[in-house]
Amino acid sequence: MTDNSPIRLGMVGGGQGAFIGAVHRIAMRIDGQFNLVAGALSSTPEKALASALELGIDAKRSYGSYDEMATAEAARDDGIEVVAIVTPNHMHAGPAIAFLKAGIHVICDKPLSNTLEDSLLISAAAKSSGKLFILTHNYTGYPLIRQAKAMIAGGELGDIRMVQAEYAQDWLTEATDADNKQAAWRTDPKRSGVGGCVGDIGTHAYNLSRFVTGLELDSLSADIDAFVDGRLVDDNINVMLRFKGGAKGMLWASQVAVGNENNLTLRIYGSKGGLEWAQENPNIMYYTPFGEPKRILTRGGAGANDAANAVTRTPGGHPEGYLEGFATIYNEAAASIRAARAGNLDTGALPTIDDGVEGVRFILAVVNSSADNAKWVTLSEQ
Amino acid sequence: MTDNSPIRLGMVGGGQGAFIGAVHRIAMRIDGQFNLVAGALSSTPEKALASALELGIDAKRSYGSYDEMATAEAARDDGIEVVAIVTPNHMHAGPAIAFLKAGIHVICDKPLSNTLEDSLLISAAAKSSGKLFILTHNYTGYPLIRQAKAMIAGGELGDIRMVQAEYAQDWLTEATDADNKQAAWRTDPKRSGVGGCVGDIGTHAYNLSRFVTGLELDSLSADIDAFVDGRLVDDNINVMLRFKGGAKGMLWASQVAVGNENNLTLRIYGSKGGLEWAQENPNIMYYTPFGEPKRILTRGGAGANDAANAVTRTPGGHPEGYLEGFATIYNEAAASIRAARAGNLDTGALPTIDDGVEGVRFILAVVNSSADNAKWVTLSEQ
């Protein structure tokens, strides 16, 4: 009989003032599958402790470093079974490897790392660990994204011809103050990596395109810019994609597109039909079978398929959002962790370490292609 | 210093297969302010126990009746501090009164009851209890609804002239099978009360209109129907509203409007501006200052005001939905419960027992007006 009691989880990063850490915590609470019982929430010890207490973590399990935490938790009978790593990109590799080596599953924010070297180290550690490594490409958790993936896999769109992927924001339209913590590390190449916009959001658009279509990339050609004076990383990327098998794509990501908050949009066209979905209103998706009127498919509605319904909590018209999509990643992680207790390391639809490495290669490919006048490049040559 | 540890909560109703009980549980988990530790989840004891175990409730605190639960929990040192009542309408009064008398705060699903008599009994119990009574008119928890309320209170729309409130669904378009549990009790006057559609969703539209505008009803004129053969309660209501001070309104609620899933829409027009909001995409609201272009206000975006931001979890473009709006009710309930420990029984913007009684009077007024050829009636004469 399966033990359905909540899974003990620890967190690295995500102290007071952090954005994505708070999101992870809500996501893990929604379906009640986790208990947050340990943390190394900040590199500043007092802040780490204060954050831990606020979150109901026992002071003894608030650690000053991830190393200390990995060692201590691995030694406890009631130690954490999984850790969520929500630090900035350049601080993923250290804790990820430490916890994997300590025999603790890892849930890690994306992109996997700010360098390919670190990514490969994490990958090696993950593959030799016998533990799970789950990357929170959270947008894959939306029910209608699951529906799109299943429709395409089932041939409802025919042969895929074109993918139009976009991720537009505007919050970096102007130069940012040094005290904007979210902006600061994302625009600092030492912390975010060589990619700015491409790493922060371009990877999401790329990952989602791959996730939904199942297509593999052949090569890409990119033209990137830093439009704001003095910015050291890109804030706008234009990319043309060639997929294996002949499909083509365009990918645009921008953090300086005024009027866009978090506009991740995916449009996919095949020989038999088209799909159009935008993250800001994720409860609807437009589907057109060729030669027929466009349909509005709704999450939980009459046209929802099994893949969508499997990750749906509320009926049609009762909108789910970003946090529920994120929660689905955690919910499926919980199921995977329980299955792993019996030795099953399959994580189903969840983004994997390979997706993480591919994402880093994508970042490098975009940056390197652009540096070489938009030369066509492959991921494997990065 | 405030004790921020989770509040011990029990639940009445909400066993396996129930819709709204599961929603309440997610809502209470999102912000991590409650622990569900006791329940009388079903009137069938085995089902109650099975449901409790699934939810991690200790078998000893799974009760066969709400009476037993109220008595036992009140006697425990670690007894529940609040109970959530999520039974069908006709089963609210019993547990509500029992727990209030036992000195336990009550969070109760809407409408308050299926009869005015029961509503008044609950009200009397609540008022004499010194305990909190919170009604989950969850739609009041949406950030942009809070924004609208604050804008109107601040005079940004000038004098309110018209309110157009709608709540359209289509799930009862055809006669329902007896084994559709959700439909069965909602269309059975013994359980839902004299109102069908009016009680289930019309009350939400009415409550939201009142909540946002602050206007008080003078009188209403209603014309209601049961369009489906054999249906014993209304499935469509047309209502004209007259507010004190001269504003007018129309309220339409329907469960047979094909193509509408859960289309709760509120449009409010004043002498200086207009607001338009629809629940199915709750992250945007249209605002037009007279003589200027329409604006799209977004939750978390550039135009969000303090009232909206106070109940916002994610940045603009990261959509929140139904569950987050519901969670805000629970989050504010938690804050109120903590304040009540020090004797402060104010519940701020939360819907109260008076809103609950008013909702029942609204149901009766609609039904009675329609029975008298849409005669204008007041709530107080019900």
Add this chain to the structure above:
Amino acid sequence: MTDNSPIRLGMVGGGQGAFIGAVHRIAMRIDGQFNLVAGALSSTPEKALASALELGIDAKRSYGSYDEMATAEAARDDGIEVVAIVTPNHMHAGPAIAFLKAGIHVICDKPLSNTLEDSLLISAAAKSSGKLFILTHNYTGYPLIRQAKAMIAGGELGDIRMVQAEYAQDWLTEATDADNKQAAWRTDPKRSGVGGCVGDIGTHAYNLSRFVTGLELDSLSADIDAFVDGRLVDDNINVMLRFKGGAKGMLWASQVAVGNENNLTLRIYGSKGGLEWAQENPNIMYYTPFGEPKRILTRGGAGANDAANAVTRTPGGHPEGYLEGFATIYNEAAASIRAARAGNLDTGALPTIDDGVEGVRFILAVVNSSADNAKWVTLSEQ
């Protein structure tokens, strides 16, 4: 063989500065079926002449009064075959009767008149004349409105249960200057009639509901207001409708709904499906067969039916608008006029004198019901 040469047309009203006269002229030009050759364009002779010359009308055929014009044109071999009357409401009866008596077909702007007495006089004149009388309820010319009518007539929506008709504007939100010509006569009961908003736009919403559904009105209950201080006619009307056969409806028209330009919206729900259409983007209509995803039907698109295609000029995605819808009325008027040469007085789908009289009765019914505390009234008792 049919004579397809353009039909000689005259115009009464519509001189410089007039809004609706210019619209009529564009509408009649679009399909090239008319030549404007005579006019009594203004009650000010110099302005009438200047307007005529601007429009290429021979000075000899610019008349100082409609009486003179009717007499003179009837006497010419090349006299006009039809007159378009585009004066304010209170000046329809005089010219309409004069031209009908002179044996000239009449195309008349709506509403038919500002009084029932005048309406009945025009009706009597029309019926005894052997000539055509066509009312320009232009919104009936939209292709998707024709599609909706045909779908309902063909049973695609099943039995019609509810009609939600709205016509919201905001241009009269504040008191208007005396020199705003368009506002001045519309808010002057001597010229517009007892109804303000109800006559100017409420009649359109009512007519369109009737046109599309084919339902006949049983009775209505209305609550109307003049929200702007000092306004002598209504600027907001709330109406409940009961149709023969049991369907119900609500009709809201307003000229003080801030944020609405010309928002005529029609939503119709039957036992098998629902339709939703809004005039401001008239090239799409939402159609939901019960239990299936909502479709977006487009003018000229895959789901367009014969009735829509018959009045469509451009392919899907090449938007047609207000002027094309209006032009369809003129185009069908031209066909009717040609058919009338052979004695066929049938005008097909075109709004008739009976629609005109019904519209005036509707205005009176709304005003009178409201004056009697929203009493249910019929049209025939007006």
Add this chain to the structure above:
Amino acid sequence: MTDNSPIRLGMVGGGQGAFIGAVHRIAMRIDGQFNLVAGALSSTPEKALASALELGIDAKRSYGSYDEMATAEAARDDGIEVVAIVTPNHMHAGPAIAFLKAGIHVICDKPLSNTLEDSLLISAAAKSSGKLFILTHNYTGYPLIRQAKAMIAGGELGDIRMVQAEYAQDWLTEATDADNKQAAWRTDPKRSGVGGCVGDIGTHAYNLSRFVTGLELDSLSADIDAFVDGRLVDDNINVMLRFKGGAKGMLWASQVAVGNENNLTLRIYGSKGGLEWAQENPNIMYYTPFGEPKRILTRGGAGANDAANAVTRTPGGHPEGYLEGFATIYNEAAASIRAARAGNLDTGALPTIDDGVEGVRFILAVVNSSADNAKWVTLSEQ
């Protein structure tokens, strides 16, 4: 004093069954500035005559060839002052040069020609003729496009950074029958030129981007496809754009994007604001000043500027469409022709012969770049 009587116009092409010829005729009628009095409407003489008679053209002025027409009309005292050329792309040069040489102004459909050679010949003829040459890039006639152009020229968006231009259709998703006249010539390289989709619609998207932003192209990189088996010209083009001064762009045009009818969309982002407009609902445009809520600008509405109002016929909420936008090109052509009588050859905002040549170079650049693995190419090197 200006002679405001209608301008005598002839047409080449546009006989029975032609799509764009009929559109031109409606467009020229809307504002009443032209009389169609002569034509060489078809290369089949009987069809030419039948078409002419249908259109009210005197049989004597229905010509068997454009050469004959040019000669005969130039010799008449009442000969045409302007000709509209609406033949397929490969048949523009002959008539254009013939009429220009005969001293007759030319209005010509786009693209200018199917070859650069012919384009340059037309250009030379136009420049030495002293006559007007107007290219019907009709989408430049939309009021909100004029508004966007003026806003950008006035600095309201700051420095332009990115242009996202799209033109998606789906009508060529499958192989077309030989008897589909519209599809046949557009997919035949002998008639359409080397470009298929790029020439038919890609040029519109490019022209509109240039028109609105005023930016000049530096270079482009293109990746084009013919997704349908056996198709000889492209049906999908992915293009990256680099503008002089540093702005970047992406341009996607497709005729196989299932679910798109005529989806020409333009999104422009600058350092101070963003604009988003889509042709299928051309009466609205989204405008976001950085850091403020998005506005919905409407044609004829509160936010409309002088440039938009100058080409607007109906008030806000009374939608104008494709034909009105097209008519504006004709209306401005009429004004230009009248001004040319006095020697003024300026055509204001109207697309010129230079735009036509640039459009042909754009087509070649896209095709040639793609053939060379998406190499960056300039227009001048074509």
